[in-house]
Amino acid sequence: MRNALCEMLDIEFPLFAFSHCRDVVAAVSRAGGFGVYGGLRCTPEELETELSWIDAHVDGRPYGADLVFPQKLEAAPDAAQDSLRNRIPQGHRDFVAGILRDHDIAFPDNDPLNRAPDLSHSHAGALLEVAFRHPIRLIANALGMAPPQMIEMARAHGVPVAALVGSAQHAVRQAEAGVDVIVAQGTEAGGHCGEVSTLVLVPEVLKALRAAGHAAPVLAAGGIVDGRQMAGMMAIGAAGAWTGSVWLATTESEVSQTFRDKMVAATSRDTVRATSRTGKPSRQLRSTWHDAWEAAGAPEPLGMPLQSMLAIPALNKAEQAADRGSEKAKALVTYYVGQGVGLIDGIRSAGQVVQDFKSEFADAVGELEALVG
């Protein structure tokens, strides 16, 4: 398959796999797709290790990296941690401790809060420097506008920039800022997402970009877990598919066995778009965590990054207890996942997922051809 995006990135099949798991990234690129390593939780040292591993295992095939380069958030270098912690009300801490108690999960009293993620420009800059020391072929900005510094640095290294958007207006703004590849992510996507569905957002973004004179290719994201859906989105005009959830259900992925089992059992109605994980609306597998935050008398979730500081350690504890066999803790386990989880009914290798996408894509195109004669 050849389109402008395949040429730009030297790939055969425009299936983009966002993953925090280096094995998935390398396997997808080796199989003819394009792995994108999500490094936003890494230290610069960790990122160096992960990308070096990918370089050694990707057989020279192209891959990319996804980092956060914040435009507004300046929070959380070391000095700021204490002041952030102090902004988390005792009532919220007690509420989370109560949720854990209700699930028979022990929780240390001394330090129940997470470190805030380091969203400083200096940290982001250090990560970018690491990334550009490796042969990445695409750099994506995980949240909000790609700032000028990031785009300049990418230009200097000859690497195209991708950005995720949830509205046509944001797509035009990103293209105007110099972004090369627009990922139009619908509300059915796992993680932070807007309210417009992929089926509507993709053509709306394409129309708005072309009307504004921008030729940037548009990837469809949100809900896509098979090659038929990918073909469908490309029939609409997408240059390829950007996927996430489907890679969590692979033998290689980083998620726990508990979450893997939950994914296979879930229907598309078992996700929820909620603020109780990070403070911004993000789609996750519904669990008793969300029930608790939605119950009468629950506190309002805090903003970003305070809610994550509160939520992540508690959810990590739940995951550990669940993997040790606690049924109560299993009910609490959750993670980012899109509505496409309803289509996942087993665990495959990442390479097999790419092969299945390819054959499903070919079937879909063949049947459409047969239909129109």
Add this chain to the structure above:
Amino acid sequence: MRNALCEMLDIEFPLFAFSHCRDVVAAVSRAGGFGVYGGLRCTPEELETELSWIDAHVDGRPYGADLVFPQKLEAAPDAAQDSLRNRIPQGHRDFVAGILRDHDIAFPDNDPLNRAPDLSHSHAGALLEVAFRHPIRLIANALGMAPPQMIEMARAHGVPVAALVGSAQHAVRQAEAGVDVIVAQGTEAGGHCGEVSTLVLVPEVLKALRAAGHAAPVLAAGGIVDGRQMAGMMAIGAAGAWTGSVWLATTESEVSQTFRDKMVAATSRDTVRATSRTGKPSRQLRSTWHDAWEAAGAPEPLGMPLQSMLAIPALNKAEQAADRGSEKAKALVTYYVGQGVGLIDGIRSAGQVVQDFKSEFADAVGELEALVG
């Protein structure tokens, strides 16, 4: 184009147009699609008039009808109206009067409530009898499960039954009840809708039906306003597209000029899935109506049919005042519409919309073929 559904209904292009406007129904069927007349608000006499008009204007092409045949609701023959009215709290009546006052809309004090829709079996039966006196080729049930009486009556007349579903589970239940055509309607659809997006729901419904041994064709509904999207959904495996919003933006449609203008101006983010119109979640164009019901201190919307009894007369008043030129009233005007409204940028004839769908469909398939070589 030929598939099993096209054969079943003797149509050339499996584009289904749900409309309350007889002109749209006839125009779509004449142009090679399949018009479905939404008769749920009609008296039997009105339905007779509308279907006779369609018979006289459809050039012998096939068309269908969509009615409500309620399974649970037994409410609202004449005798029940008073008791329903008495269940609407004074606080809710005052709240709605206040909304209208805030928009400078006069509202009669003597009878501010609507008649409840007649959802009795005898009324539904009378409508069905009218419908089956006409050469309809499909009968659809607008809400919930198609009850056995409806399916038996359709069988006796040799007419296939269609039903709208928002989940895979409901699709299997409908097929088990004997429904012949499943309309998988995503959350982006106008009107009553679930939470799962069309892109995920269509393959999930297909998978669940086939796993349960049902061969019923599946139509994709929700967000589809052009032929590229239709091709995309058919690549995924849908047998065709079921559409609604796009027909509101036609020269023939029943909506007011105010609403027509609002549709052309709207983006996909200007819809809301809210209970403040009918008591059940339905997608509408966001207006000051929704803002008022979501504001702090607003009462909780009532259930079905009480909320409609309260909302419809008020919104009709707003529409009338808006069409007389009141800017304040315009802000209040709303109607059912899906997220696809963001893709609509002008008013066309219904026949032109069908022609555009066909050429967009052909373009999409052609480009996909070229892509894979």
